[in-house]
Amino acid sequence: MKIFISIALLAILLPAMSYAEDVHKHKEHVKASGVEALSPDLRNLLSEEMKALQDGMMSIIPAYVSGNWGEIETTAEKIKSSYILKQSLTESEVKELHSVLPSEFIEKDQRFHYLAGMLEHAAKIKTRINKFLFFQND
Ligand code: HEM
Numbered sequence: 001m002k003i004f005i006s007i008a009l010l011a012i013l014l015p016a017m018s019y020a021e022d023v024h025k026h027k028e029h030v031k032a033s034g035v036e037a038l039s040p041d042l043r044n045l046l047s048e049e050m051k052a053l054q055d056g057m058m059s060i061i062p063a064y065v066s067g068n069w070g071e072i073e074t075t076a077e078k079i080k081s082s083y084i085l086k087q088s089l090t091e092s093e094v095k096e097l098h099s100v101l102p103s104e105f106i107e108k109d110q111r112f113h114y115l116a117g118m119l120e121h122a123a124k125i126k127t128r129i130n131k132f133l134f135f136q137n138d
Helices: 002-025 027-033 040-065 069-081 091-100 103-137
Strands: none
Touching: 040 069, 040 091, 069 103
């Protein structure tokens, strides 16, 4: 079971990280076609979101090593629901995002948040299995 969960974690983390890497490889392309055209407020929000994402991703590795699946679940849920961006956007900012950024950006972002949701799900199951095993040994 441990091996299965480890494989599941890798299967979710690696594509999520490679999505991010891919996005940043194409950063110049995205910049030329959109990000630089965002209003300063929206661009600042994006930047804050990225920093929160970086902190979240960095917290997952030590949580995994120490078997803290509850923390992984919480972090994955925050990534899924977006730390700041989606939660503090006004209706006109949503329209701005969709008109300024290429559809490729929106698709990658949706896929990224979907994968974070999958990680949240796997972490939740792992937490339940751990609780079950703990009570079995009692
Ligand atoms: C593990 C996931 C990710 C991490 C850790 C991450 C991290 C970062 C960081 C640290 C920056 C620089 C922010 C700054 O100093 O202003 C950045 C910029 C950026 N990221 Fe991400 N990112 C991730 C995923 C994504 C995804 C999924 C997208 C879009 C689909 C994306 C799009 C961008 C763009 C467009 C910028 C440039 C923003 C600008 O120049 O104003 N990133 N990211």
